[in-house]
Amino acid sequence: MKFDTVIIGGGLSGLACGIRLQKKGVKCAVISAGQSALHFSSGSFELLNRLPDGTAVENPVEAVAKLEASHPYKKIGDFAKYASEAKQLLADSGVEVEGEATENALHLTPMGTLKPAWLTLSEFSRFKGAEEFKGKKVRVANIAGFLDFNMKFVTDALEDMGAECCQELIHIEEVDRLRKSPTEMRATNIARVLDKENIHNQLLTILKNYSIGVDAVVLPAAVGLASQKLVKALRKAVPSVVLVPTMPPSVSGIRTQQQLRREFERLGGVFMLGDSVVRADVEGGKVKAVYTINHADNGIKADNYILTTGSFFSNGLVAHSNEIVEPVFGLDVDFAADRAEWCDPQFFNKQGYQTFGVATDANFNVKKEGKVLENLYAAGSVLSGFNALYEGCGAGVALLTALYVADNLK
Ligand SMILES: Cc1cc2nc3c(=O)[nH]c(=O)nc-3n(C[C@H](O)[C@H](O)[C@H](O)COP(=O)(O)OP(=O)(O)OC[C@H]3O[C@@H](n4cnc5c(N)ncnc54)[C@H](O)[C@@H]3O)c2cc1C
Known part of the structure; x- marks a missing residue:
């Protein structure tokens, strides 16, 4: 060769x-x-x-x-x-x-802290400083049973920045089925389910409800494995969604x-x-x-x-x-x-x-x-x-x- x-x-x-x-x-x-x-x-x-x-x-x-x-x-x-x-x-x-x-901007880490970066995948939000969270009402949502997104760490970090947080667990029947085997509850497997059109629509409905009365809905980035388009559609439908990278495996990285x-x-x-x-x-x-x-x-x-x-x-x-x-x-x-x-x-x-x-x-x-x-x-x-x-x-x-x-x- x-x-x-x-x-x-x-x-x-x-x-x-x-x-x-x-x-x-x-x-x-x-x-x-x-x-x-x-x-x-x-x-x-x-x-x-x-x-x-x-x-x-x-x-x-x-x-x-x-x-x-x-x-x-x-x-x-x-x-x-x-x-x-x-x-x-x-x-x-x-x-x-x-x-x-010429200008680093901040992004949220899987721990909910802010870290500088040059480029950020467009599904993630960029921030100028911690003060952007001050006095903001934030709903931190997780997929029930998903352990590679630590709600407590993220909530604590956002509260340290002055946000007022509440938490929600998302139950979607088809995702819940993955929980029969805890090893299946990885970000990539969840994304494969959430990326299906009918499930994606269920998620959108849930997130639209979650967005009522808060400034931001924080969600683990366990969506959009096949295409960035799905995540863009999600953020367009519910603009207050803020995705947070998960612990590995990284859906967006893969x-x-x-x-x-x-x-x-x-x-x-x-x-x-x-x-x-x-x-x-x-x-x-x-x-x-x-x-x-x-x-x-x-x-x-x-x-x-x-x-x-x-x-x-x-x-x-x-x-x-x-x-x-x-x-x-x-x-x-x-x-x-x-x-x-x-x-x-x-x-x-x-x-x-x-x-x-x-x-x-x-x-x-x-x-x-x-x-x-x-x-x-x-x-x-x-x-x-x-x-x-x-x-x-x-x-x-x-x-x-x-x-x-x-x-x-x-
Ligand atoms: C766990 C981790 C997370 C990181 N996250 C970030 C981040 O979020 N942002 C950031 O800016 N930087 C991050 N970094 C820094 C990272 O090193 C760079 O961002 C970059 O991705 C490294 O790319 P690379 O191609 O040099 O090496 P790698 O990504 O390590 O790729 C090397 C490849 O070579 C292959 N390989 C090794 N030996 C052989 C061989 N003998 N024959 C054939 N193939 C071989 C490996 O399998 C692998 O696929 C991270 C680093 C690590 C280790």
Whole structure:
């Protein structure tokens, strides 16, 4: 099998890269082991919420100048252009988002707290500050038996912001049937039921009643798995509905992943799901072929290869007792030699391991034993030099580095 470019990893970064390359007429295959971070997404895309020194960021385009040279954003040059093109790529793929790279806005987390973000899927509400909830009457509704939306946390958080809350449990017969097996009560299964037209209409009737006498009806985002249109229709019919992302699985994140995959395939890309790249032939500073579980003997060949295997969460990086390794190619990894610097015992503190990742040159070419591999690039959360959690820049790095790499293959 021969392609122009093989992308290893089919999360946000790999798919964005593949879409960009297919649009340029570069024939790509994406090989992807399975779930990506998008399956756990909050429905918001972060670009830069905080500088490494803890300073809060309101305008990522302005703040990016203050980052260290080792940060992936400093390698891509025109940050604002890539941010704008990333937003356009999502829109072209049918992923409707709101937001600008010059102004972070707040969105509700599954805990009911407010967090800054760059882009938010259009079904979710964006806020300027906690004061928007002050004195507001809010009905917090949940699907009866659904445990991945914690009404108490959400209610407490909204009340802390000054809202006056009451709670409701929604009973819909067909959803109640899922409760026979508690493992069925996951957001995706509920969404499959609520997305049926007749059930959707029942939900609308309930929500219209709930909206009487309150400023907002808060509902877990367990709707709209197949299409964003359904959620838009719901919000149009009951404008006071405020959707809150649920604990994983994320209905909106899974839908986004599917939309990006469909766009990649529509453009002619080959998506090989459920297969893992396990080894490669490397000769003379170049990758010659990669081998997967399903293609253990027949190498998959390409002119260029792009590593978008994610961080520890997706096994793009693996921690051993005294080292961090990149498991497919055995690439050079930037990590702290002193193990004490890997983790802070205070869970919510800045965690050193978050900045670990594969070492790359100025063009995102990776290195092995100190030598650059000419036709192997890396993008997304497998990269070193940023802290996705602390700086709030995970999706931004995934998207912007993917586009940059796609534009700068040799
Ligand atoms: C649980 C979680 C939730 C997050 N939520 C948000 C959020 O809401 N907003 C935000 O801005 N950021 C979030 N982030 C940050 C996140 O890292 C980025 O947003 C982004 O989605 C990462 O994309 P990626 O493509 O680099 O990596 P990933 O999404 O991790 O994708 C890597 C892919 O590579 C595949 N893979 C790995 N190894 C191989 C192999 N050997 N062969 C083939 N395939 C392989 C994996 O199966 C996976 O599909 C979250 C991160 C995590 C871990």
